[in-house]
Amino acid sequence: MTVPHPPFSPDEPLAYDPTAIESKWRARWLERGTHVTDLQGARPYYQLMMFPYPSAEGLHIGNLYAFTGNDIHGRFQRLQGHTVLEPLGYDAFGIHSENFALKVGVHPMELIPRNVANFRRQLDRAGLMVDWNRSVDTTDPSYYKWTQWVFLKLHERGLAYKKQAAVNWCPSCKTVLANEQVENGLCERCKTPVEQRQLEQWFFRITDYAERLLKNLDWIDWSESTRTAQRNWLGRSEGAELRFRVLDPLTDAGSAGVMVSQEVTSGAVVIPVFTTRPDTIFGATYLVLSPEHPALDKVTTSEQRTEVEAYRDAARLQDIVSRKVNKEKTGVFTGAYAVNPANGEMIPVWTADYVLMEYGTGAIMAVPGHDGRDFEFAQKFGLPIVRVVAAPGDTARTPLDACYEDDADGRLVNSEEFDGLAVGEAKARVTEWLTARGAAKPVTTFRLRDWCISRQRYWGPPIPIIYCEACGAVPVPERDLPVVLPNIPDYKPDDSGVSPLARHAAFYHVPCPTCGKPARRETDVSDTFLDSAWYFLRYPSVPRDDVPFDPEITKRWLPVSAYIGGNEHAVLHLLYARFINMVMFDAGLVPTEEPFLKFRAHGMIIRDGAKMSKSRGNVVNPDQYMDDWGADTVRTYLMFIGPYEEGGDFRDQSISGVRRFLDRLWASVRDATRDGAPDAEVMRKLHQTIRKVGADIAGLSYNTAIAAMMEYMNVLRRGERGSHVAEVEPLVVLAAPFAPHIAEELWEMLGHTSSIFDTHWPAVDEALARDDAFELVVQINGKTRGRVAVDREVTQDAALAAVQADAALAKFLTGPAKKVIFVPGRLLNIVL
RNA sequence: GCCCGGAUGGCGGAACUGGCAGACGCACGGGACUCAAAAUCCCGCGAGGGCAACCUCAUGUGGGUUCGAUCCCCACUCUGGGCACCA
Numbered sequence: 001m002t003v004p005h006p007p008f009s010p011d012e013p014l015a016y017d018p019t020a021i022e023s024k025w026r027a028r029w030l031e032r033g034t035h036v037t038d039l040q041g042a043r044p045y046y047q048l049m050m051f052p053y054p055s056a057e058g059l060h061i062g063n064l065y066a067f068t069g070n071d072i073h074g075r076f077q078r079l080q081g082h083t084v085l086e087p088l089g090y091d092a093f094g095i096h097s098e099n100f101a102l103k104v105g106v107h108p109m110e111l112i113p114r115n116v117a118n119f120r121r122q123l124d125r126a127g128l129m130v131d132w133n134r135s136v137d138t139t140d141p142s143y144y145k146w147t148q149w150v151f152l153k154l155h156e157r158g159l160a161y162k163k164q165a166a167v168n169w170c171p172s173c174k175t176v177l178a179n180e181q182v183e184n185g186l187c188e189r190c191k192t193p194v195e196q197r198q199l200e201q202w203f204f205r206i207t208d209y210a211e212r213l214l215k216n217l218d219w220i221d222w223s224e225s226t227r228t229a230q231r232n233w234l235g236r237s238e239g240a241e242l243r244f245r246v247l248d249p250l251t252d253a254g255s256a257g258v259m260v261s262q263e264v265t266s267g268a269v270v271i272p273v274f275t276t277r278p279d280t281i282f283g284a285t286y287l288v289l290s291p292e293h294p295a296l297d298k299v300t301t302s303e304q305r306t307e308v309e310a311y312r313d314a315a316r317l318q319d320i321v322s323r324k325v326n327k328e329k330t331g332v333f334t335g336a337y338a339v340n341p342a343n344g345e346m347i348p349v350w351t352a353d354y355v356l357m358e359y360g361t362g363a364i365m366a367v368p369g370h371d372g373r374d375f376e377f378a379q380k381f382g383l384p385i386v387r388v389v390a391a392p393g394d395t396a397r398t399p400l401d402a403c404y405e406d407d408a409d410g411r412l413v414n415s416e417e418f419d420g421l422a423v424g425e426a427k428a429r430v431t432e433w434l435t436a437r438g439a440a441k442p443v444t445t446f447r448l449r450d451w452c453i454s455r456q457r458y459w460g461p462p463i464p465i466i467y468c469e470a471c472g473a474v475p476v477p478e479r480d481l482p483v484v485l486p487n488i489p490d491y492k493p494d495d496s497g498v499s500p501l502a503r504h505a506a507f508y509h510v511p512c513p514t515c516g517k518p519a520r521r522e523t524d525v526s527d528t529f530l531d532s533a534w535y536f537l538r539y540p541s542v543p544r545d546d547v548p549f550d551p552e553i554t555k556r557w558l559p560v561s562a563y564i565g566g567n568e569h570a571v572l573h574l575l576y577a578r579f580i581n582m583v584m585f586d587a588g589l590v591p592t593e594e595p596f597l598k599f600r601a602h603g604m605i606i607r608d609g610a611k612m613s614k615s616r617g618n619v620v621n622p623d624q625y626m627d628d629w630g631a632d633t634v635r636t637y638l639m640f641i642g643p644y645e646e647g648g649d650f651r652d653q654s655i656s657g658v659r660r661f662l663d664r665l666w667a668s669v670r671d672a673t674r675d676g677a678p679d680a681e682v683m684r685k686l687h688q689t690i691r692k693v694g695a696d697i698a699g700l701s702y703n704t705a706i707a708a709m710m711e712y713m714n715v716l717r718r719g720e721r722g723s724h725v726a727e728v729e730p731l732v733v734l735a736a737p738f739a740p741h742i743a744e745e746l747w748e749m750l751g752h753t754s755s756i757f758d759t760h761w762p763a764v765d766e767a768l769a770r771d772d773a774f775e776l777v778v779q780i781n782g783k784t785r786g787r788v789a790v791d792r793e794v795t796q797d798a799a800l801a802a803v804q805a806d807a808a809l810a811k812f813l814t815g816p817a818k819k820v821i822f823v824p825g826r827l828l829n830i831v832l
Numbered sequence: 833g834c835c836c837g838g839a840u841g842g843c844g845g846a847a848c849u850g851g852c853a854g855a856c857g858c859a860c861g862g863g864a865c866u867c868a869a870a871a872u873c874c875c876g877c878g879a880g881g882g883c884a885a886c887c888u889c890a891u892g893u894g895g896g897u898u899c900g901a902u903c904c905c906c907a908c909u910c911u912g913g914g915c916a917c918c919a
Contacts (some may be wrong), residue, residue, distance in 0.1 A: 359918045373917055532918050657857040707856035777852050782900040784852050821899050826849055
């Protein structure tokens with residue numbers, strides 16, 4: 001790592017010395033309580049940043065980028081006269097921490113406080129306006145007591161339930177993995193393909209909220225990319241559920257003329273399928289059941305039983321990678337036939353693993369003519385492919401050498417009375433027709449599934465449930481919270497598929513809260529995402545211990561005014577937080593349905609054109625840079641790199657320009673005089689700058705706000721002219737959100753005794769900001785040829801006259817004007 | 833495969849709602865100061881042509897709309913990110 005030496009040597013007299021002034025102001029802020037928020041203060045403004053997972057590596061430059069961007073916005077709002085709450089805490093539970101603890105052989109209860117302390121040290125250096133009186137640590141019993149309470153609230157409202165479900169199991173690490181720890185079907189730690197295991201799990205009914213979660217996306221003020229990601233994740237599909245009757249060989253065999261086993265006595269089995277294309281029903285030439293489909297066993301004929309069971313068992317053991325990624329289609333015929341409800345044709349029933357049990361009904365009608373996957377499957381197994389939609393220019397008999405999936409321009413063919421209908425209309429008409437015949441119903445399906453919150457792990461809040469033989473699953477009474485996570489030495493997960501807590505009778509042997517008989521505690525802990533799904537509700541109410549969030553304070557401080565964070569949390573965290581908040585709203589505990597009316601996703605910082613990673617050796621160590629340049633320079637540089645919502649490339653070489661700006665800011669205040677009057681030209685530029693910087697910060701255009709201040713600095717210091725206090729003092733306020741330490745120091749040098757953050761953002765004097773001189777742009781045939789100095793409110797005729805009077809412009813007027821385009825106050829275009 | 837971004841000098845990036853392309857910064861070149869160096873200050877800095885005033889070309893590629901396009905439309909190339917057998 002090469003770091004250019006800072007331009008000023010610290011021992012130069014009267015030079016800007018960030019090390020000295022930054023430690024001075026850290027101490028001063030603490031002593032004065034500058035960052036302590038008065039919760040009763042006027043105009044509350046809740047600035048929220050995503051709390052970090054305190055890794056052993058310490059603060060990442062990406063954390064610093066996120067926090068600085070929030071801090072600037074928060075400080076700016078304070079200067080606008082708001083009472084700003086800008087809290088920060090630690091998201092310290094979870095498998096990341098636990099795995100790291102296992103790796104280094106230090107117990108999480110020892111390791112995590114150490115990491116937290118190191119984070120706190122680094123965060124303190126960054127100059128954040130954080131009110132540490134209102135911090136949270138998710139691993140603190142005083143916090144997770146209420147996480148458990150949140151679980152109980154959901155349980156109380158029927159939104160928590162338990163069922164058998166598949167979990168991700170890493171056979172190498174011998175442990176259950178969270179979904180977020182499976183990357184492309186591989187264990188994030190050891191890259192072993194993940195298997196599925198069936199376990200009893202607690203779920204939250206987030207799917208009950210799918211429609212509301214989707215609908216509100218239309219009006220909340222969020223980054224478009226984040227809203228799109230949530231919409232895709234929710235995955236609403238409108239379509240129909242169609243019913244296919246499987247032929248009963250006893251009653252149907254003769255009439256159907258199909259050889260089916262006499263042993264099959266399934267009776268009238270009906271297979272519902274979900275489709276978004278009911279219009280293609282006449283092209284459905286076979287059915288496919290997922291290998292896990294409960295009816296598979298019932299429909300399979302004895303001839304096919306061995307083969308089907310072998311296929312099903314293979315699928316069950318199969319890892320997720322080979323099942324999901326670009327695999328060639330496989331499948332087995334069940335021996336059964338079903339009736340296509342549209343045309344009465346008999347179609348074979350297959351099972352194949354390209355049909356997922358988790359989505360829709362776990363079965364599909366295959367329309368190989370108009371679905372790529374069905375087409376591939378039908379080709380491989382020689383199943384009939386029928387065209388029922390014709391592209392413009394095609395006829396019913398145009399051969400289908402590839403499937404035709406387009407649903408915008410096609411018209412139905414080979415579909416009896418529906419021939420000729422456009423696809424869109426046909427969807428509705430076919431559904432109506434089949435519904436009338438009892439073979440269909442309109443259905444809306446979501447991709448979203450219920451949220452599995454069980455983790456067979458140690459490092460999390462124990463789920464507050466007690467199992468009693470007599471009373472069943474009994475919630476732990478609120479007065480008994482928290483269920484404290486015991487300090488156990490053997491916290492390593494094992495092959496058994498149960499939590500390490502299940503090895504500790506002292507933990508799980510408890511009396512039933514209802515009947516008092518011996519009972520057993522739930523030994524799973526809850527998902528880390530539950531910890532972070534409600535933390536913003538807790539901050540303002542810290543340190544109250546009798547309620548999770550005080551009703552009065554919550555009403556005053558929620559919803560969050562501005563939330564800025566990484567888009568990697570676009571779906572999981574941000575969706576879970578909306579869900580939990582919505583439940584709390586329904587329970588009358590929070591004032592709004594949506595917790596974050598405004599959310600902005602910031603960009604990502606890369607280094608020298610590449611993603612930062614340890615293996616590349618291009619990780620930026622914030623401590624090092626703050627040592628070399630000072631926190632103010634690092635903060636301002638991070639914001640100057642590029643548009644905040646897009647991120648940018650961190651280059652060592654470029655940081656010096658920002659430091660030079662702060663040096664000049666320092667010098668301009670040090671040398672400023674109160675004698676005489678400020679320069680009118682400079683003051684005009686100043687007021688234009690105040691206007692631009694304010695607008696840019698509000699819109700998170702931090703890079704251009706800094707550029708505007710630099711531009712003003714160039715005017716202010718041109719030719720080393722001495723500056724007037726009136727010219728520099730407002731600039732110090734403009735720079736304060738970015739570089740708070742130097743701003744405080746300069747503010748003090750200017751004779752103020754209270755914090756610069758207790759002052760007000762300078763007002764723009766529009767009269768002063770106005771440019772007297774104005775030049776109208778002149779184009780001839782759309783090409784810019786020059787400018788004429790005229791009055792701003794000049795008329796078209798006067799402007800034309802001015803052009804004719806200007807020799808340099810007049811020479812282009814080689815003929816009569818065919819047309820004149822005049823944009824008042826902007827330009828004149830003469831078309832010859 | 834699908835969805836969402838992005839492509840502008842040597843580099844990072846500016847440009848209101850379709851109206852002076854290249855703000856600001858870095859790097860680079862020249863000059864002032866200095867015994868010298870650093871720092872600082874000043875000037876220059878898209879390409880080509882011209883002694884010059886100026887002219888021509890230029891915002892990934894090819895078309896289109898418009899008096900006028902970095903901006904809007906169509907097709908394409910490259911690139912970053914997300915989702916991925918979701919019926």
